[in-house]
Amino acid sequence: MTGIATSVLIGAPALAVLAMLAAPRPRLAERLNLAAAGLCFIAAVAMTVSAPAAGARYLGRYLIVDPLGAWIILCAAVVYLLASIHACGYMRMPGEEARLPRFYQFFALFALTIFIAPLMNNPGLYWIAIEMTTVVSTFLVAFEQVAEAIEAGWKYIIIVSAGITLALLGTVIFYWAGTFSLGPTYDMTWRVLRHAAPHMDRALLVLGFLLVLVGYGTKVGLAPMHTWLPDAHSEGPAPVSAMLSGALLNAAMAGIVRYLAVLHRAGLFMLPDQILAVFGTASLLVAALFIVRQRGVKRLMAYSSVEHMGIVALGFGFGGPFGVAGAMYHMLNHSLNKSLMFFGAGNAMRSFGTRSMTRIRDYARHFPVAAALWLAGAVAITGAPPFGLFASELTILRAGFRGAGLWAAIVMLVLLILIFIGFLDHFRVMYFEPAGDDAPRPARLGAWTVAPMWLALIPLLVLGLWWPRAMWRDFQTVEQVIERPAAAPAPAARASARMPDARRAS
Amino acid sequence: MHGFHATPVEASLFGVLAIASLLLAFVMLGSRWLRHYLIAFAAESWAIALLSAAVGYIDHYPELYVIALLTLAFRGTLLPYLLLRIIRRLTIERELEPLLRPGSSLVLGAGAVVFSLVVAARMTQALHLAAEVVVLALTVMLSMKLIGYLMLAVRHEAVSHVLGLLVLENGIFLGTQILVPGMPMLLELVILFDLLIVVVCFGVLVRYLVGQVGSTSALQLRRLVG
Numbered sequence: 075m076t077g078i079a080t081s082v083l084i085g086a087p088a089l090a091v092l093a094m095l096a097a098p099r100p101r102l103a104e105r106l107n108l109a110a111a112g113l114c115f116i117a118a119v120a121m122t123v124s125a126p127a128a129g130a131r132y133l134g135r136y137l138i139v140d141p142l143g144a145w146i147i148l149c150a151a152v153v154y155l156l157a158s159i160h161a162c163g164y165m166r167m168p169g170e171e172a173r174l175p176r177f178y179q180f181f182a183l184f185a186l187t188i189f190i191a192p193l194m195n196n197p198g199l200y201w202i203a204i205e206m207t208t209v210v211s212t213f214l215v216a217f218e219q220v221a222e223a224i225e226a227g228w229k230y231i232i233i234v235s236a237g238i239t240l241a242l243l244g245t246v247i248f249y250w251a252g253t254f255s256l257g258p259t260y261d262m263t264w265r266v267l268r269h270a271a272p273h274m275d276r277a278l279l280v281l282g283f284l285l286v287l288v289g290y291g292t293k294v295g296l297a298p299m300h301t302w303l304p305d306a307h308s309e310g311p312a313p314v315s316a317m318l319s320g321a322l323l324n325a326a327m328a329g330i331v332r333y334l335a336v337l338h339r340a341g342l343f344m345l346p347d348q349i350l351a352v353f354g355t356a357s358l359l360v361a362a363l364f365i366v367r368q369r370g371v372k373r374l375m376a377y378s379s380v381e382h383m384g385i386v387a388l389g390f391g392f393g394g395p396f397g398v399a400g401a402m403y404h405m406l407n408h409s410l411n412k413s414l415m416f417f418g419a420g421n422a423m424r425s426f427g428t429r430s431m432t433r434i435r436d437y438a439r440h441f442p443v444a445a446a447l448w449l450a451g452a453v454a455i456t457g458a459p460p461f462g463l464f465a466s467e468l469t470i471l472r473a474g475f476r477g478a479g480l481w482a483a484i485v486m487l488v489l490l491i492l493i494f495i496g497f498l499d500h501f502r503v504m505y506f507e508p509a510g511d512d513a514p515r516p517a518r519l520g521a522w523t524v525a526p527m528w529l530a531l532i533p534l535l536v537l538g539l540w541w542p543r544a545m546w547r548d549f550q551t552v553e554q555v556i557e558r559p560a561a562a563p564a565p566a567a568r569a570s571a572r573m574p575d576a577r578r579a580s
Numbered sequence: 581m582h583g584f585h586a587t588p589v590e591a592s593l594f595g596v597l598a599i600a601s602l603l604l605a606f607v608m609l610g611s612r613w614l615r616h617y618l619i620a621f622a623a624e625s626w627a628i629a630l631l632s633a634a635v636g637y638i639d640h641y642p643e644l645y646v647i648a649l650l651t652l653a654f655r656g657t658l659l660p661y662l663l664l665r666i667i668r669r670l671t672i673e674r675e676l677e678p679l680l681r682p683g684s685s686l687v688l689g690a691g692a693v694v695f696s697l698v699v700a701a702r703m704t705q706a707l708h709l710a711a712e713v714v715v716l717a718l719t720v721m722l723s724m725k726l727i728g729y730l731m732l733a734v735r736h737e738a739v740s741h742v743l744g745l746l747v748l749e750n751g752i753f754l755g756t757q758i759l760v761p762g763m764p765m766l767l768e769l770v771i772l773f774d775l776l777i778v779v780v781c782f783g784v785l786v787r788y789l790v791g792q793v794g795s796t797s798a799l800q801l802r803r804l805v806g
Contacts, residue, residue, distance in 0.1 A: 198767040202774050209781050216788060224788045225801045231785065232741050235778060236732055239748040242771075243725065246752060250760050258762030277706040305804040364806070373806070 075124045082117035086110040087186040098175035107178040111158035118151035127551040142552045143192035149409040150321035154185045156413045156526040157313035163522025184210045191325045195263045215310040226309035233302040241289025247282035271340035272560040293326035296353045297360035307376035312420020319379040320409035335556040350391030351482040357384025358489040366496035371419045382408045392473035399549035400469030407462035414530035418448030425516035435509035447527040456494040462537035591713045597631040598720045605727045610682045625655035643765045680734040696722035717758035724751025736798035742782045
């Protein structure tokens with residue numbers, strides 16, 4: 075079943091792109107993209123359910139389907155489906171009709187590149203896949219072809235390409251570290267790296283990990299490498315912003331986590347975990363400062379993505395069963411919630427004809443349903459119960475309070491409270507500050523643009539109230555792979571290996 | 581193995597080619613004319629292609645000949661040609677308002693090389709590798725990386741940015757040839773192909789920039805802040 079799911083996942087968007095190229099008609103492109111998104115979602119669910127713990131390999135071991143990759147693909151497929159539905163309403167604005175096929179070609183291609191990245195079994199090919207996501211999505215960011223969008227696209231491709239070359243250098247360093255025990259030519263896969271890790275030189279491992287972390291961290295949007303993110307996320311069309319934020323960032327995080335597993339296998343815990351925690355808290359801090367003083371509605375959502383990627387990084391940095399499970403749960407919750415937020419922001423932008431929050435007023439009076447959904451999403455994304463993000467953030471905090479990352483957990487808690495106040499205050503202004511008399515009447519919203527908000531909010535509520543056991547088990551299999559040091563199979567030894575390794579490492 | 585056990589003559593051949601590439605990176609850093617950047621970049625790629633071929637010959641990696649040929653074709657010829665077309669279309673000859681005078685950038689570049697040398701020497705000490713080729717390869721790799729970032733930071737013409745990115749990649753490619761000549765060829769092929777796509781994308785974006793922003797200078801890109 076995993077094999078079929080993988081071929082559907084790759085085949086559906088690829089065929090859709092080809093069909094759109096053959097028959098570039100707007101409505102047809104819309105339907106093809108929607109059908110591909112639906113198929114991908116089903117395939118991703120099947121893949122997550124059936125992925126074997128050790129990973130299934132295809133195409134001569136170039137592809138791997140393991141629980142971590144399948145989970146990240148599931149998050150991406152959820153966003154792809156929701157964003158495709160939203161795009162049906164959002165992209166049908168007058169004058170853009172002729173360019174719709176082009177949009178959907180790139181959109182489906184973007185989804186395809188995101189799906190491929192976590193499937194790559196070779197770290198080098200994974201790097202290329204991530205680079206491809208940048209190239210494809212640049213055109214989606216610049217799609218509206220106004221000066222701001224092109225500026226955002228240019229900054230995006232320059233900053234991310236420059237940053238990601240560091241990850242390439244890191245990949246080469248990891249390969250080099252492996253040659254000392256495996257000989258000059260070997261087939262580099264994630265598993266080979268993990269197995270060779272105990273024999274690798276520690277200095278090389280740490281250097282390689284730092285390069286990879288900064289490189290892929292640029293793509294994930296960890297501060298201080300996040301500078302492209304608010305521009306790209308705010309200038310693309312709303313469905314693209316949702317894909318960038320909910321799907322792409324996780325796909326880049328996959329690489330960091332897989333390299334983290336290599337370091338853990340070599341017995342290096344303290345250093346990489348603490349570095350991840352530093353980047354995570356820095357992201358939270360930067361996000362908090364910019365959220366409080368933000369004026370652009372989509373930039374607000376973009377900085378919130380920086381915040382949540384920081385939280386995910388903290389989760390993996392804290393480690394342990396709670397840290398990893400919380401981080402992975404947070405990925406899905408964030409994907410759902412951030413899609414909802416970007417749809418709401420896009421709808422508000424379209425109907426009020428402005429990006430600036432200072433000119434969106436009385437939102438609830440004009441659009442009672444859409445406004446209620448968006449407000450619920452805002453409450454959810456700040457980590458308030460009863461939504462999924464509350465559960466995942468609480469789990470990550472629990473992991474933080476019991477380990478060496480206590481300082482980071484405390485900082486995280488304080489910043490989350492700050493973000494809660496800052497973020498919701500913007501919503502208070504948009505919803506309850508009275509508008510001037512000369513305020514124009516906002517344009518109407520279609521069903522296509524509101525439906526995906528429902529589809530995102532309901533699962534978010536369910537995930538907040540009920541954490542399925544199967545998911546928990548899935549997360550624990552991932553945790554086994556990421557957290558296990560080489561010579562400690564027993565759980566007791568694993569628990570003790572986390573704490574005193576600073577001394578062992580030196 | 582690893583080219584670590586090359587004879588002194590062979591090691592100095594690698595050294596000459598690596599240092600030639602580094603010098604060409606300095607030529608790019610010190611020049612103001614876009615066309616000179618381009619020629620220096622092409623020459624640098626040729627030096628790296630020669631290095632690939634030399635490593636292939638001395639260490640018996642026949643697949644490196646293919647890499648050398650492709651490097652000549654892609655990095656040494658096709659990419660410079662594509663960039664030349666962009667420059668011609670833009671009718672921009674040089675950096676109009678450089679943020680740093682070429683002299684100051686050269687000094688910074690020299691600092692970057694010294695820093696890389698210290699890092700490389702420490703790394704090889706930690707690895708107990710006595711081979712000077714390794715120190716040299718690491719130094720050149722890291723310093724070309726830093727020089728590439730320096731070019732990205734102090735230049736603001738779109739074409740200079742693209743060239744800066746290509747220098748970043750050239751540095752990695754050069755280091756790879758000496759440190760891990762046995763790296764599977766597939767990767768290097770895909771990276772070459774990837775570069776081509778990236779440059780084509782930059783070409784399209786540059787056209788957008790000219791059309792919508794009216795300039796290819798990053799100094800004009802200041803609408804999105806905060």
